[in-house]
Amino acid sequence: MKLLRWLLLILLALLVISALAAPGFIGPKVEEVWKQQLSRMQGGSTTGYQRGWFGAETNTEVALQNGTTELHTEIHHGPLLLTSGGPRLGVIYSETRLDLEQLNPQLRAQLEGIYGRLQNSPLVLETLVLADNRVLNTLRLEPFKSSGDFGQLAFTGGEIAVSTDYSGAVLDGVIDLGSLTQMRDGVEVLFTEPLKGEFQLEPRRGGKAQLYLSLLRTERDSGPAELRDISLELDIEMLAAQTLKVVSDLQLPSVQSATPITSVRQQMTLPKIKAADLGHYLRVLLPVAERNWASDMRPPLRLQQQLVVESRNGPVLVDADIDWKGMKRPPRHRNGSALNQWLNPLVGSMTLSAAESALLQSPLVGQAMMLRQYGLLIEQNDELQMHLEVNRGRLEVNGQQLPPDLFLMALTGQF
Secondary structure (H helix, E strand, O other): OOHHHHHHHHHHHHHHHHHHHHHHHHHHHHHHHHHHHHOOOOOOOEEEEEEOOOOEEEEEEEEEEEEEEEEEEEEEEEOOEEEEEEEEEOOOOEEEEEEEHHHHHHHHHHHHHHHHHOOOOEEEEEEEEEOOOOOOOOEEEEOOOEEEEEEEEOOEEEEEEEEEEEEOEEEEEEEEOOOOOEEOOOOOEEEEOEEEEEEEEEEEOOOEEEEEEEEEEEOOOOOOEEEEEEEEEEEEEEEEEEEEEEEEEEEEEEEEEEEOOEEEEEEEEEEEHHHHHHHHHHHHOOOOOOHHHHHHOOOEEEEEEOOOOOOOOEEEEEEEEEEEEEOOOOOOOOOHHHHHHHHOOEEEEEEEEEEHHHHHHOOHHHHHHHHHHHHEEEEOOOOOEEEEEEEEEEEOOOOOOOHHHHHHHHHHHHO
């Protein structure tokens, strides 16, 4: 028994010595790998690396469109790591925060517009490298309450967690964003339940994502609206360098509002689009006070869409296949109308099919009656249908060529 006790004491001492000595061997390798990984990141460069026995600190300068900003990282060496979730066995644990003293002024103004005066970084990236070669990255978003012209806004916080191996060959992620509430003059104008989602990404091949929102409640001038069980599925395929194929499926299966609409489903495919152009058009979707369409619609866009709207008055279906060639310069009025010049870079088709009662009992009844009167909306089997074809300035409606300006006048009731 005495020998066994001594063996246990010796083993425990060896474990303690190993735990204390291991960071000294891990530290230099961590620094080497950190600088290797940083060299692969576009727009990032280290401004200092101070290594200690149990950890290290480093700053990273990141180039943005409107300047640079700095990130501060605290690195802890294994094998015993004290993480925000408790003790873990692993190789590295790090926490990266915005360096508030070196924060880009424009970025700081945007963040303080949401979080108020910044005392701490509202974004924290935690990285945990385990002994089995797995890397866990968790981006935490701090909760906030703010007031402004929009009223009072409150967010309960959230996180995006990504798991991968050391080479980054496959990324598996989970999204969990908290509820968002907007109040104006003591009245709730927006409320969402937490947003859940997951995604998988294979670099240079593509990935998939699913998002789910159980409840969105809003109050608008037209009345209250409540949407339940909203889902979005995305499938992204990498065709070539910086060129993607994107397929999306948006479903709103339960809609309650002042309108007769009961459900909506939109399926959309971008067969081939450059990553930069996709980012451009995603930014175009953001609400702004004034829109410069001549500038916003310059990049090319190929789009296929199927939209199904179910209502208490019947269904409405819209199929569209659009090949927008893009515009090198804004349209001018010198050589024909601006509308004709907008149609010159466009090739595509659109088919509208709707139950007669759905259009005649909707806010579009005026346009529907006008188009029906001029034979542009055809009645067939209790449905109203219209098929449009555009080929570089040439417009056909239901097989008949029509001047674009004339069609627009019929659509807006200006005959």
